[in-house]
Amino acid sequence: MKKRSEPFLKNRHRQLLLLVKDDWFKLLLATVCMMIMSASTAATAYLIKPALDDVFINKDARMLILIPGAVLIVYFLRCLGMFGQQYLMSYVGQDIIRQLRNRLYNRIQDLPLSFFQQEKTGVLMSRITYDVNIIRNMVSNAVTGSLRDCFTIIGLVFVIFYQIWELALFAFLVLPIAFYPIVIFGRKVRKYSSGCQETMADMSAFLHETFAGNKIVKAFGMESYEKKRFFKKTMRLFRLEMKEVRIRSLSSPVMEMLGGFGVAFVIFYGGSNVISGKYSTGTFVSFLAAVIMLYEPIKKLSKLNNTMQRGLAATDRVFDIIETKTDIEEPADPLIIPCGPHSVAFDNVSFKYDEKQVLENIRLKAGAGEVIALVGMSGGGKTTLVNLIPRFFDACRGAVRIDGLDIRKASIKSLRDQIAIVTQEPILFNDTIRNNIAYGNLKSSVEQIESVAKSAYADDFIRSFPKGYETNIGELGGRLSGGEKQRLCIARALLKNAPILILDEATSALDTESEMLVQKALENLMKGRTTFVIAHRLSTIAYADRIVVVAGGKIIEEGTHEELMSIKGEYHKLHGMQFVNGKAMDR
Ligand SMILES: Nc1ncnc2c1ncn2[C@@H]1O[C@H](COP(=O)(O)OP(=O)(O)OP(=O)(O)O)[C@@H](O)[C@H]1O
Ligand SMILES: [Mg+2]
Incomplete structure (x- = not known):
């Protein structure tokens, strides 16, 4: 584990971001799609007010046509944004995986022989196959997902402040409490994920050895010994994965519970004001819907943070190889040895x-x-x-x-x-x-x-x-x-x-x-x-x-x-x- 005092965005993370440089236009389009999606969520929350107040309470027939129409348009845009964002981000993610694999292989091929004597073949293979995949997961799901969620949060915050500002202020006091468990869970996930990735690499090295050297395994009658060793490794991986799963499974319910407290309070406080006639029913329900919708992206953000932590751990592993110094270097001004007999x-x-x-x-x-x-x-x-x-x-x-x-x-x-x-x-x-x-x-x-x-x-x-x-x-x-x-x-x-x-x-x-x-x-x-x-x-x-x-x-x-x-x-x-x-x- 790296010490926590290091800056969050290290040089290697910046380099990772640079990988998307060539795909900037796709990324921009994806961002637009995300914004459309976020705006549609906010719009849905907002539309609840006229729907309730004009259609249901005031029984306005014109609104009966207009509002469902607006809902359809909002949903159409939302679906369009969903498709665009999904497709484009996967594209960028797959492209990152390809570039990262090439960079790793490029680097590994150029490293001196001493490197290959120190590293196990299976471990290197697992870097290129397994770890790179985790990084893609981080970039295409976590980074973009968190962007989308941030947009959504901004949109919804706008709606709640517009509807009932003093209650919105209260929601803001609760938000930092919601972020606290995100940070704690994230740290734990990163730690366990590091362990999982190492175990995976170890397993990959083990497989490589026992398959390549299977002749010796058979000759010495070590089949059951190797099986036992392998079972031990899968058990170890299972235990580590389960530790990680426990944390990840816990993060949603904890966030949900916090959300429950928030909603309960809003209903109590807001409801009493509706009864006293301070807010209209529509304003209040629209506010409540926005608050409920607000907890969703925050909850997701906490899950995404876990994916981020896994990805960052994998990034460290991959960049440790990319940044390996080679001691056999080409001279600055190389001389060419001509053909012919040499002493x-x-x-x-x-x-x-x-x-x-x-x-x-x-x-x-x-x-x-x-x-x-x-x-x-x-x-x-x-x-x-x-x-x-x-x-x-x-x-x-x-x-x-x-x-x-x-x-x-x-x-x-x-x-x-x-x-x-x-x-x-x-x-x-x-x-x-x-x-x-x-x-x-x-x-x-x-x-x-x-x-x-x-x-x-x-x-x-x-x-x-x-x-x-x-x-x-x-x-x-x-x-x-x-x-x-x-x-x-x-x-x-x-x-x-x-x-x-x-x-x-x-x-x-x-x-x-x-x-x-x-x-x-x-x-x-x-x-x-x-x-x-x-x-x-x-x-x-x-x-x-x-x-x-x-x-x-x-x-x-x-x-x-x-x-x-x-x-x-x-x-x-x-x-x-x-x-x-x-x-x-x-x-
Ligand atoms: N990568 C390495 N790291 C550390 N020590 C090494 C490494 N490679 C070889 N050695 C050590 O260097 C010494 C010389 O090894 P080397 O392979 O050159 O011997 P050799 O004369 O070729 O032997 P053989 O006749 O068995 O092939 C040995 O003691 C060996 O253990
Ligand atoms: Mg020799």
């Missing part, structure tokens, strides 16, 4: 995640076209090291240089254009195999795509599918083997044909039959490129010009296979571990 150098680079030192004083240079193998125990910092090259993260001290240029001075796009990456986990999208290979190079020709698939030893298995290259990855479900997925990723990197290559060799997910094929595919990929390969297999290391041993965030050994074997250090030990009884092991 890559780590110039005394240190890096830490938050407080955890992961890399220390790394000095390493790969000449153009050189293949460097990074080896070392798990958790030594190899993946972190290569993540600095495409600026997934920035070095804390020192600099990564391409052809001597600090990469932070280059345009991020031109930098990443020079780099092809095959990650430790193969990542494919729910699209055709063709588009997955062409990802990042969507304009590639059929020949180009098939040629890289051949070089990646993927063409054969792709053709074995009935739809070949047009097969959708999603349709295949989990049918692709680990090696097949990797070869698709290798084909994608080959198609990019970038001079710098980063290869985080997968240690897992490889079946023996495809191990050879992946190896051959990698050879094709590394040819003539400045390559950093995180190698777990000896067969990969054999192609390296130099081997670098990374442990505890430092480079502890560097050299060729023979050199490193002869000093009998860490590499010698690692090498020994991969050989058992003179036979090479896969991993």
Whole structure:
């Protein structure tokens, strides 16, 4: 919960209002419709006086025609206003939802990798689907509803002052009391609504995990465990929602009761004056009707306030993401890295995640076209090291240089254009195999795509599918083997044909039959490129010009296979571990 001392209209709320800028004309029309509706309510209250006094008491036949006619006109205008307001405000609301979703996605896509490591996918999804909807609800119902109610209140106040001013004054003394519970209920609703939104996000993250990782759930027989965990979450959400519902359900009756007191008093006081002959019956009934009608919009205002509070809580959640600062920024005057072979150098680079030192004083240079193998125990910092090259993260001290240029001075796009990456986990999208290979190079020709698939030893298995290259990855479900997925990723990197290559060799997910094929595919990929390969297999290391041993965030050994074997250090030990009884092991 945010502290109450903050100003009501924060910058983010102003930005939210700015979203309706393009729809100002529709908003204006809607406002006119609202005013028509409000005026018609006031007119109805006013018309009661001539209806009673002229038609019923004075029995004026002319008025018998005129007043029902006026009532019809008033109701026609009212219905017209109702339709216009409803339609136009929904339009503006839907447009806001669309813009807000786009803005969120736009922002999230541009945030650095570290953001995605901190936030759960499900939580982000719930921001875009659920929270945005609550905001729309606030804008199209609450904001406009409250505008309409304010207009109505103004119109009715006019009528009551016109009819009996001293009684109107009394109603005004009661009004502030009516607003008090609105404020109290609003605060509570905002608090519970925050809780609901958080629980919803948590649930969404949970669903994402247990569906995506369902294989493990089944393998470990955790179905009933996960079910129980889910039931607990729905129960928690249920309880929170009910707390909110309690407050919301309470707000109407409380307002109603206050209204009852007001009406009772008016009847008592006004009635005694009608009996004494001070007011006409029509004046009094018209006044009473206006007072009764007045309590309706005030009551609604209290409900709308609840919607507002929910919406404001959602606004905070959404804008927390929109306003997230990115630490990987495009330089003010970016230099373009040209195409062609490049050298890559780590110039005394240190890096830490938050407080955890992961890399220390790394000095390493790969000449153009050189293949460097990074080896070392798990958790030594190899993946972190290569993540600095495409600026997934920035070095804390020192600099990564391409052809001597600090990469932070280059345009991020031109930098990443020079780099092809095959990650430790193969990542494919729910699209055709063709588009997955062409990802990042969507304009590639059929020949180009098939040629890289051949070089990646993927063409054969792709053709074995009935739809070949047009097969959708999603349709295949989990049918692709680990090696097949990797070869698709290798084909994608080959198609990019970038001079710098980063290869985080997968240690897992490889079946023996495809191990050879992946190896051959990698050879094709590394040819003539400045390559950093995180190698777990000896067969990969054999192609390296130099081997670098990374442990505890430092480079502890560097050299060729023979050199490193002869000093009998860490590499010698690692090498020994991969050989058992003179036979090479896969991993
Ligand atoms: N986002 C992160 N936040 C904090 N610490 C992290 C983060 N990512 C990695 N680390 C830590 O940094 C260290 C180096 O991780 P890294 O992934 O670079 O190791 P690695 O050498 O690639 O290991 P492996 O061979 O298992 O892939 C590890 O101790 C890891 O726990
Ligand atoms: Mg790694």
